[in-house]
Amino acid sequence: ALVAMRQLLDHAAENGYGIPAFNVNNLEQVQAIMEAAKETGAPVILQASAGARKYAGELFLEHLIRAAVESYPDIPVAMHLDHGRSKASCVSAMRHGFTSVMMDGSLMPDGKTVSTYEYNVETTRCIVETAHCIGVSVEGELGCIGSLETLTSEKEDGQGAEGTLTREQLLTDPDQAVDFVRETQLDALAIAIGTSHGAYKFTREPTGEILSIDRVKEIHARLPNTHLVMHGSSSVPQEFLAEIRKFGGEMRETYGVPVKEIQTAIKHGVRKVNVDTDIRLAMTAAIRRFIFENPSEFDPRAFMKAARKAEKEMCKSRYLAFGCEGQG
Numbered sequence: 001a002l003v004a005m006r007q008l009l010d011h012a013a014e015n016g017y018g019i020p021a022f023n024v025n026n027l028e029q030v031q032a033i034m035e036a037a038k039e040t041g042a043p044v045i046l047q048a049s050a051g052a053r054k055y056a057g058e059l060f061l062e063h064l065i066r067a068a069v070e071s072y073p074d075i076p077v078a079m080h081l082d083h084g085r086s087k088a089s090c091v092s093a094m095r096h097g098f099t100s101v102m103m104d105g106s107l108m109p110d111g112k113t114v115s116t117y118e119y120n121v122e123t124t125r126c127i128v129e130t131a132h133c134i135g136v137s138v139e140g141e142l143g144c145i146g147s148l149e150t151l152t153s154e155k156e157d158g159q160g161a162e163g164t165l166t167r168e169q170l171l172t173d174p175d176q177a178v179d180f181v182r183e184t185q186l187d188a189l190a191i192a193i194g195t196s197h198g199a200y201k202f203t204r205e206p207t208g209e210i211l212s213i214d215r216v217k218e219i220h221a222r223l224p225n226t227h228l229v230m231h232g233s234s235s236v237p238q239e240f241l242a243e244i245r246k247f248g249g250e251m252r253e254t255y256g257v258p259v260k261e262i263q264t265a266i267k268h269g270v271r272k273v274n275v276d277t278d279i280r281l282a283m284t285a286a287i288r289r290f291i292f293e294n295p296s297e298f299d300p301r302a303f304m305k306a307a308r309k310a311e312k313e314m315c316k317s318r319y320l321a322f323g324c325e326g327q328g
């Protein structure tokens with residue numbers, strides 16, 4: 001059944017686990033996640049980004065997710081808008097039946113300019129007021145998701161805050177977080193702790209200097225009843241990188257967020273863990289291998305099946321690692 005995200009996160013908090021929120025863009029990704037959830041008994045958060053809406057269209061995403069809910073009636077599913085950049089995109093998602101929206105007021109609607117704290121509070125509070133009237137959950141973001149190594153947030157494709165950021169901007173302030181939650185009454189708070197979007201998060205295995213699980217602990221100590229969200233939480237498994245390189249892909253040396261660190265964060269209030277890049281890596285590795293090993297195959301279903309299976313295995317492993325088994 002389609003449920004509000006708040007319901008899933010409350011259950012996760014009561015039972016001490018975290019839920020991976022997987023980004024979806026197409027049929028095979030939705031199917032892979034639902035099969036993984038079925039095989040592990042996990043609850044599901046499917047989320048659509050602005051990029052997903054551009055790729056597939058909001059209506060296709062809505063109906064793909066509705067088809068998933070109908071096909072797996074026993075699995076609770078939250079349909080979430082990832083990184084809503086304006087009130088208009090949040091309202092549009094609500095009109096399409098999303099049961100949860102992220103109002104990301106950490107940046108202005110252009111997605112490049114860092115906003116003022118006052119703007120973030122105002123915009124997030126406004127969406128919470130509207131959403132709560134119709135039982136929709138709201139995630140807000142305080143601080144700028146980005147790298148403490150390079151002091152940047154912008155990705156190769158131009159997404160994220162422009163220019164150089166300060167360490168202060170890249171680490172959510174615990175006092176401000178308390179004020180932000182009180183002022184907005186949001187359901188889940190995305191925090192900045194040194195993770196960044198995409199495959200190139202860290203140039204080495206992250207230590208506490210560049211991935212601050214301590215900051216999670218500090219925020220959770222001040223806000224024990226607030227559901228925390230970790231963005232940029234792909235683990236970028238070295239096996240996927242090796243597989244992609246082995247079959248002709250080019251990827252620089254890079255490191256993601258170790259599953260162990262996420263497990264610690266879950267012990268300290270993190271209830272939603274955003275994963276997109278690991279899906280891309282799993283699928284791409286499988287497709288590259290399949291096409292290399294089956295050069296005469298020209299039916300895309302054959303390689304999409306391989307990709308779907310690889311994604312399913314990755315999703316299962318996150319569901320199990322984050323404690324979702326049998327919680328759905």
Ligand code: G3H
Nearest residue numbers: 049050051052083197276
């Ligand atoms: O927010 C970041 C997600 O990985 C979505 O990325 O806009 O390329 O779909 P995207």
Ligand code: 13P
Nearest residue numbers: 198231232233234276277
């Ligand atoms: P990754 O790029 O680490 O998968 O992060 C995804 C994310 O935070 C989506 O909002």
Ligand code: NA
Nearest residue numbers: 081082083102
């Ligand atoms: Na989100």
Ligand code: ZN
Nearest residue numbers: 197231232274
């Ligand atoms: Zn994100």
